[in-house]
Amino acid sequence: MALTFTRRAAVGLGFVASVAFAGAAAAEGEKIAVITPYLAQPGTQFYVEAFQARAGELGWEVNVIDTAGDVAAVISRMEDVVNQGVDAIVLNVDPAQVGAGLDAAAAANIPVFGMDAGADARIKANITSNGYAMAAETAVYVANRIGGAGNVVMFTFDPFPPVQVRGVIADAVFGNYPDIKVLDRITPDVADGGIADARAKMEAVLAANPEPGSIKAVWAAWDQPALGALQAIEAAGRQGEGIVITGIDANPQARDEIAKGGNFEASVAQDFAGIGRTTADTVARVLGGETLKANVIYVPTKLITAANAAE
Template sequence: MNIQKNKKLGLGAMMLLVLVLLVTACGAPKTESGAQGTSSTGSNTTDAKTDSLNLKGKRVALIMEFNTGTFSQQYVQGVEEEVKKFGGTLTKFVADNDKAKMASLLDSAINQQFDVILTDHGDALLETGLKKAISRNIPVIVFDAAVNVPGAVVLSQDDQSMAELTLEQMKKDIGGKGNIVKVWVAGFAPMERRQVAYDKFSKANPDIKEIATFGSAQNPALDTQSKMEAVLKQYPKGEITAVWAAWDEFAKGAARAIQQAGRTEIKVYGIDMSDEDLQMIQDPKNPWVASAAVDPTDIGRVQVRYAYQKLHGDNPEEQVVLKAVYVQREALPDKQISTSELSQYVKGWGKSEQGYKDWMKEYETAK
């Protein structure tokens, strides 16, 4: 009986030891996201992978220099759609065309400990804040700002290409000579890049003469319309051949002034595209005939994808160029369409897969 009893005690001790080991294993330290040994900020681990479900619930800050016009609205729509797909929450901050305020908003977002920060436009004033964010392991994805901060991913449109596309088409349409009006404003990275192409074009085409130039980022469409009206009075019919506008808000204002004045001999060539812009270009009575652009909704989506690549622990390229396409009235149908339908008529428009990774498919099935 004593031997049997000792056997039972030995078995019980072994079972107890196994139970203790199991409990200890289950109680291993976890990160804030709940995954053992995996950082929720996407820093590299032994296997360099993060369970995609741990990326849900991230707080994303979008800091914008301005949110003027339908292009910006559709860009924000793309950001919102993609953040929602990843299961995150988006907070927008708008600096109302004040670059110093934008830098302050960036600092505020860092102090509020957002998981990722997206910026839209701005300039070198952002660099101090971007460095601060990166030092705190907050991924930052910049759109359309000339900044140089190691660790920050910078997205830009192919601005020089867009300018070249519109300028060369304008040259062809006007027979290589004529008087043109340029609508442009300094102080914005995309505008500056477009101006580089314009300067090169002007030197190569002396028979195309710039007779007036203006532009303001404050109420750009209304300001352009007012100034274009004055230019039209200064130069009567036959003295202006075309208008080249470095931004769709400028093209809108110029086109409205020209149409209202009945100056049908003047054509407008712009850059950027939104649903409102497309309606104007499709209107045969409107002087705006073409634009080079990247789908603004796609820009927002791509920017978010690169943010989540960083959160996932990937190491994406830090200079990302978004390819543009040329949209002209002749390629469009008679019926009114939106930019979501534009890919049916213009090759290369919309539905960009740029920045998309196979592991992102998990988000589409984990809802």
């Protein structure tokens, strides 16, 4: 254990040193645009704030642009900042949906980075959590908790790549258990973050399946639908059935519910601050002249249950 820690510490110190050098090489006063349609999501807020904090240390000017759920508007805003001559663009959106904006940036030789976005040849690097691993961890948790049998309700969101991959992996895990049935696969409206619509849709599922034990678990690809499902279950008076709920993100509201030891049992904590800081450091490395070897950079995650929710 001590040897492992020492080696990791050494690697970490080397990484910090390289980042500091790259940050110093990137001149102060750089103008960076951060564009997202998802600023209503707590996770997005956290890593945008961390990016801004790190950018402030580097002496950059940051313009955060929220298109408030309008993905198509991201393209025009990208074109706007390209015309303004920014030094780099950071995106939190599916790059496949903003190709024209990426082309405009490429034509102007403005580097584009993903902050929990998706992969694209026109993006220097996407800094994110490992969605495959997070989904596998929570889906296996569900499968084990319900003894490999029963009906599961899934909340997914395919339009956003980091969340879409989670649904794919959860489908694969549940598909490996012949006695687990995906009762419904729901895509909630995320205009307000997803809690209200997830609650409404879960209420409909509960009404259609009124028998105790007819729903064994709710697997959600992020915390807001999990919280909405929890509200629906409690409002229906069915919390005593032992319906297992899992989410991903471990935002403060989710942690509070998990700590109570009720239906919401587990989530995965993404290091949102780490994503934001690492994105800024990656931008600094590129602006400092470094050529990146990897176009996807994963920031570590951690399973959260009632045992460690308060940490």
